Structures are given as structure tokens and as C-alpha cells.
Amino acid sequence: MSTATTTASTLSGAxxxxxxxxxxxxLLTGAASxxxxxxxxxxxxxxxxxxxxxxxxxxxxxxxxxxSRVREGRRWAADRVVMLLVIGAFAIALFPLLSLLWKVxxxxxxxxVKAAPHPLAFWTSDMSGVIGGxxxxxxxxxxxxxxxxxxxxxVISIPIGLFxxxxxxxxxxxxxxxTLAKGVTFLVDIMTGIPxxxxxxxxxxxxxxxxxxxxxxxxxxxxxxxSLLMIPxxxxxxxxxxxxxxxxxxxxxxxxxxxxxxxxxxxxxxxSIAGLTTGITLAIARVxxxxxxxxxxxxxxxxxxxxMFDGRMATLPTFINQQYRAGSAQCRTDTVTNVVxxxxxxxxxxxxxxxxxxxxxxxIVIVMVLNLIARLISHYFSPKLxx
Amino acid sequence: xxxxxxxxxxxxxxxxxxxxxxxxVNVTIQPRSVTALIGPSxxxxxxxxxxxxxxxxxxxxxxxxxxxxxxxxxxxxQGVDPxxxxxxxxxxxxxxxxxxxxSIRDNxxxxxxxxxxxxxxxxxxxxxxxxxxxxxLWNEVKDRLDKPGMGLSGGQQQRLCIARTIAVRxxxxxxxxxxxxxxxxxxxxxxxxxxxxxxxxxIVIVTHNMQQAxxxxxxxxxxxxxxxxxxxxxxxxxxxxxxxxxxxNKQTEDYISGRFG
Numbered sequence: 001m002s003t004a005t006t007t008a009s010t011l012s013g014a015x016x017x018x019x020x021x022x023x024x025x026x027l028l029t030g031a032a033s034x035x036x037x038x039x040x041x042x043x044x045x046x047x048x049x050x051x052x053x054x055x056x057x058x059x060x061x062x063x064x065x066x067x068s069r070v071r072e073g074r075r076w077a078a079d080r081v082v083m084l085l086v087i088g089a090f091a092i093a094l095f096p097l098l099s100l101l102w103k104v105x106x107x108x109x110x111x112x113v114k115a116a117p118h119p120l121a122f123w124t125s126d127m128s129g130v131i132g133g134x135x136x137x138x139x140x141x142x143x144x145x146x147x148x149x150x151x152x153x154x155v156i157s158i159p160i161g162l163f164x165x166x167x168x169x170x171x172x173x174x175x176x177x178x179t180l181a182k183g184v185t186f187l188v189d190i191m192t193g194i195p196x197x198x199x200x201x202x203x204x205x206x207x208x209x210x211x212x213x214x215x216x217x218x219x220x221x222x223x224x225x226x227s228l229l230m231i232p233x234x235x236x237x238x239x240x241x242x243x244x245x246x247x248x249x250x251x252x253x254x255x256x257x258x259x260x261x262x263x264x265x266x267x268x269x270x271x272s273i274a275g276l277t278t279g280i281t282l283a284i285a286r287v288x289x290x291x292x293x294x295x296x297x298x299x300x301x302x303x304x305x306x307x308m309f310d311g312r313m314a315t316l317p318t319f320i321n322q323q324y325r326a327g328s329a330q331c332r333t334d335t336v337t338n339v340v341x342x343x344x345x346x347x348x349x350x351x352x353x354x355x356x357x358x359x360x361x362x363x364i365v366i367v368m369v370l371n372l373i374a375r376l377i378s379h380y381f382s383p384k385l386x387x
Numbered sequence: 388x389x390x391x392x393x394x395x396x397x398x399x400x401x402x403x404x405x406x407x408x409x410x411x412v413n414v415t416i417q418p419r420s421v422t423a424l425i426g427p428s429x430x431x432x433x434x435x436x437x438x439x440x441x442x443x444x445x446x447x448x449x450x451x452x453x454x455x456x457x458x459x460x461x462x463x464x465q466g467v468d469p470x471x472x473x474x475x476x477x478x479x480x481x482x483x484x485x486x487x488x489x490s491i492r493d494n495x496x497x498x499x500x501x502x503x504x505x506x507x508x509x510x511x512x513x514x515x516x517x518x519x520x521x522x523x524l525w526n527e528v529k530d531r532l533d534k535p536g537m538g539l540s541g542g543q544q545q546r547l548c549i550a551r552t553i554a555v556r557x558x559x560x561x562x563x564x565x566x567x568x569x570x571x572x573x574x575x576x577x578x579x580x581x582x583x584x585x586x587x588x589x590i591v592i593v594t595h596n597m598q599q600a601x602x603x604x605x606x607x608x609x610x611x612x613x614x615x616x617x618x619x620x621x622x623x624x625x626x627x628x629x630x631x632x633x634x635x636n637k638q639t640e641d642y643i644s645g646r647f648g
Contacts, residue, residue, distance in 0.1 A: 173447035248484035252548070254445055256498040256555055257474030266501045270488050383487030383537065 033060035108361030129340030133329030135348035153226035161234025191232035200293025221297035237279025274378035281374035291317035391418035399453035410618035423604030431619030440476035441469035477552035483544035485536035498555035522550035542573025
């Protein structure tokens, strides 16, 4: 190469630009790599889309490096390869998410739409009297249970978590309070690592210690167990958000003769409300899909139970678990009769699995709606910077 | 209102934890006048300023010993609520800090609203207008009072903060380098404002800009520090004219003439 002799000209932008490969060159090498991969796999007799993409990607890496090295030089070749690696990593990270969403949407969506006796009946009926392979039933009871239990878990966790965070950020700067804050932070860190099944056992043991009947199960037991998982998340995220509020604003409020507690309520919390809502939503999203603690503490029923203090409750995660474990149904006859109200349904071998997917879709929809609400809250309450 | 009395500071020692930051300040600040505090960075002039409305102790571990009498009342006496002191002694900070969640109007009313005090709409409108006029900002913002305070320019934001401060009707206004982040035109606007404000308020201003001190102030105090880790002292305090033409202390002369620091 003559770069050594023409250093002056290669430093100029025009000269460097000439050496760059246009985009279509690289698209061409990509396409060529894919075709090459398909040919190689075909000769060995195991042609598959996944195989072609994987092998094509690896080939593309090699081809791009060699081609770019020859035409553009070493530095650009490295740049191209690293960019391809980054894109590959991004695709690998995104693939499970998209395929999961797609699968749930297809499998669960079709069950929701095709529900008997009318579309969306899956969201308006429960499992009372639905037995065997009956192509009927729904998740209303489980959705109500999930919402109730998560709501009460939030009612317990959000005040405790938020007040703990306020203490840690605003009231623990000196003396014994500082020591206490260090202890609290340490315990919160430990709590973050509690396995959910242990939280379930705790909720169970806590209530059974006061109950004469050891077989009793209630919704509130599940809420307490979930709040154990929720509190550390709320504390952690709220603490981060409160620390982000500039000291300036607190001082501005103090200088106006605003007492500390009002400064915390009206300035600090008000300024950070967008971040707080996001953190709390994430905490809710974390516990709303918990299965193990709810299996232990609230069990499963087939009908709607509105009472947090009276008997078992159905929840979506446990419902999914139960339906999936039931596996394929047996259809000895073409129809199944509801033992409660006498309705007659057609029989479907895959009904349990279908219901599990549809319930999963329901859970995702609930989480998405919660996220949407949180987004709206952040949008309307976040500090406004525009003119 | 009774005739305003001077602010009398006696034997004031200011600490950050164990560290003595400013030692033995004795000074009398005249009412309805502008007092400038100058000195090199880290000499304790801002720290001293913050003890005049008990903002110093907001920093963990910080405290002050001594006497500061405002209107004949020692603000460091036992049982004095710092919140009440701060309602009488307002403060404007180096960096303009309007509340980001509030409109221009709400920022001016912050002292009222954050304290959950009720105020009729007419009184509020009057207060907003008089405060913004007092801060020379009314004409620039009167058509967009409901827009966010953060949307204003830096100089306007600083004047908004001054409006917010005078809206709580303090006796004293402390200013901690209020122009250090502003361009010359905004600085001029604020300096003009300071001239107008001294008819009604006692003003103490910390500044790094000696021209500014000589332009706006009636009296000037010079703080200095013997070395890193040593406490700051009030070296000289006198009429501004005398301080800048014929200072008595050699350190003051060196600092003012730029032969030092």
C-alpha cells in the first residue's frame, strides 16, 4: 500500500471518503453470505431458516472483514465487524422477547376470540362447573383475584416503601439516624434477594401462627407475601428517584420559610412523582406474575371470590400453572355438560393448554394497561421544561 | 412598620462538623442598604451569608455559635424556629432555581402555596403582579404567567427567584452570587433591581465581581483566609467608597488591586 507516501492526502476528508464502501456493497455481501450458507446447508441436507441465518451471519462477519480490510483498511474493517457484532447481540436480545409476545398473542389471542358461547366470553366467565375437555370457561375469577391481591399488596407496600425511602434520603443525615439508615439499607438489600417461595412461606407461617385452622387460606395472606417482595423494590427505586431531586430545590423551599415536611411533600415528592410512579409500576409488574407465593397462600378456586379475608382465591399465574399441568383433556364424547348450570359445550383435547395461553395473554394485557396508566401519570406530572 | 433596626452580628463562629470555617465575626449591617461581601473562594463569605437566615444548618453537621440580632431578636436564641427566621430573611441563590413543576405564577406564589396558606384569587393576582413588577419581570411575562418557570431565560429565571423571595415580604434579602451565571445584560437588570429593592429591604450580597460590589453596595465587607484548612475572617468592613479607594488593611488593598489570590 502507498499510504506511507501519501499521508497528507489520506488525512483529507475527500481522500478518506473515496476509500469507504457504499452501503449496497455491504448489503450485497450480506445477501451473498446468506445464499452461500443456504447452499452449504443444502449440500449437507439439513436446510433450515434458523441454520441459514446463523451460518449466514458468521459467514457475513468473515466476508465483511476480509472485503473491508482489502478495500478500506484495518481500522474500518474492525469498525464493520464490531458493528455487526453489536447488531447481532441486539437481535439475540430481542428475539426471545418478540417470539414470546408473538406466541402468546397467537395462541392466547385465538382462544380469547374464539371463546364459547360468544367472543371475549373468556374474560367474562369463570371456571364454575367447567370440567373435562369442555371448550368453555374463562379467567374472570383469576383476573379479579390477581387484581385484588396485587392491589392490597400495593396498599401495604407503597406507603412502607415510600416512607422508608423518604427517611433514607431526607431524614438520616447525622448521628444515630445515619446508623439506622445503614442498617435499613443493608436489610433492604437482603430483602431484595429473598426467593419468592420463601416470601410465600413467610406469609403462610405468619397467618397460621394466629389461626386455629391450619388449612385456612385467604387472599390477604397472598398480599402480605407479595408485599414482602414488593417493599424492597419500592424502597430502592424511590430512593434513587428522591436522590435525583436537586438540593437547590429543597434549599429554595427552605429559604421561603417552608417547613421541612412540607418541602418533602410539596417539592421533593412532587418533582420526582414521574420517577416514583415508574418505579412503583415496575414493582407491581414484578409481583403480579408471581406464582409460588400465591400457590402456597391463596390456593385455587373455580369461581369468583371478592373477599380478601374469606377462603381461597384464584389468580392468573396459578391459573396458568394449573391449566398447563392439567395437560391435554380426554374427549370420550363430543360434548361436555356444565355440572352447575347445565350448559352443553363441545369437547376439545387442547382446551386446558389453550386456556393457559389465553390467561397468559390476559396477564400481559393487565401489566400493559398498568404500564400505560403509569406512563400517563408521569407524562402529566413530570416537570415541564418547554416554553 | 417600626423604624428598621440594623442586623448585629456578635462573636459568630461557624462550623462544619468539627471544622471551624469562619471565626469570630462581629459586624453591624445597616438596614435599607446594600452590603456586599467580597473575598477569595473558600474564605467563608457564602457560609457567613447562610448563617443570616439559618440556612447554614441545613447541611448535615453544620452549625453556628454566637449572636445574630435581626430587629433586636437573636435568631440563634433557644427556641427560635428557623422556619420563622427564613420567612423574614429571604434568599436568592447562585444558580436560579425556580420550581420545575410550577408555572411562573405558581413560582411567585410558592412561599404562600407551599405553606398551604389560603389566599383569595384577587389577593394572589395582586401579589403576583406586585412581586413580578418589583423584580422588573412583569412586562416580560405578564402574557404567559401559566407557562412553566423553567421556560424562561437564565436572567429571567433569576429575577423570577427574586420575585418569589420578595413575595413573602421579608425584611432582609440575602443574595449569594446572584449574577455569576448571567450575561452582562441580565447582570445589569439585576443590579438595577438591587438599587430599587434597597428602598424596602436590607440586602446582603455575596459577589466575586469587585466592580459589581463597588457599583451596587453602600458598604463592603472583605473576608479572607490565612491558608487551606484555616478559618476565614472578616478582615475589613467599611463604606464601599472607602474600601475601594483607601482601604485600611494591606490584605484588602492587595485583593482589590488584584495583587493577590
